[in-house]
Amino acid sequence: MDDRFNTFAGWALFAGIVGLGLSAISGTYFSADKPHRPDTLGYEIEGVVEEGGGGESAVPLATLLAEADPAKGQALFAKCASCHTADAGGANGIGPNVHGVMGETIGTGHGGFAFSDALKSHGGKWTFENMDAWLKSPKAFAPGTKMTFAGMGKPEERAAMIVYLNSLGSNLPLPPPPAADAPAADGAAGTATEAAPAVDAAPAAGATAAAAPAN
Numbered sequence: 001m002d003d004r005f006n007t008f009a010g011w012a013l014f015a016g017i018v019g020l021g022l023s024a025i026s027g028t029y030f031s032a033d034k035p036h037r038p039d040t041l042g043y044e045i046e047g048v049v050e051e052g053g054g055g056e057s058a059v060p061l062a063t064l065l066a067e068a069d070p071a072k073g074q075a076l077f078a079k080c081a082s083c084h085t086a087d088a089g090g091a092n093g094i095g096p097n098v099h100g101v102m103g104e105t106i107g108t109g110h111g112g113f114a115f116s117d118a119l120k121s122h123g124g125k126w127t128f129e130n131m132d133a134w135l136k137s138p139k140a141f142a143p144g145t146k147m148t149f150a151g152m153g154k155p156e157e158r159a160a161m162i163v164y165l166n167s168l169g170s171n172l173p174l175p176p177p178p179a180a181d182a183p184a185a186d187g188a189a190g191t192a193t194e195a196a197p198a199v200d201a202a203p204a205a206g207a208t209a210a211a212a213p214a215n
Helices: 002-030 061-067 070-077 128-136 155-166 183-214
Strands: none
Touching: 061 128, 061 155, 070 155, 128 155
16 A cells, blocks of 8 residues: 555656646747847937937037038038038028028028928027037927927037038138136146245345355
8 A cells, every 4th residue: 555655656746847847848948939128128329319318518519619520511411411402592492491591590591491380480590509409409499390300419410510501601700619727727827836935045045155255
């Protein structure tokens, strides 16, 4: 009786082990081809700012404009040529002709282009700051605009585009870059002040030497 019980218990244990092993193997097999959720969803689109921050430069716009290359801006504008023309007197396309746009009143242009109410009601002129904000995110600058361009995320590229646009008949003077920080100059002045007593000490030594013959 005991032998029969031990045999039955042994087979039951063996069957349980085999079942557990088959379960693990089948689970691994059937999940092998299933897609796994990536650690980071989506993918980065070059030149587009991530919502909520990022993409900004600590360098002032005036400095970026002073260092910008109009030729680079012209190369970047090639992506815009499907909608905009840039030659003087050029026809409007899907978007307005941009010759002489810098300094113009926002939402006016020329040639009778039908600007959106969002731009026509914005007010102001196409200053360097306004154009930078527009190129960064048209929808944020003028909510409701018909412009479908997502925006340029890199400040250096926006600056290059702006100086190129400015060269197209506007030629507005660029804003001067901010002056360099003064601590270095202050430090130099402090060094000169500390060195001054050494110069004053020389005559004292000479006076002592001159007084010696009187003895």
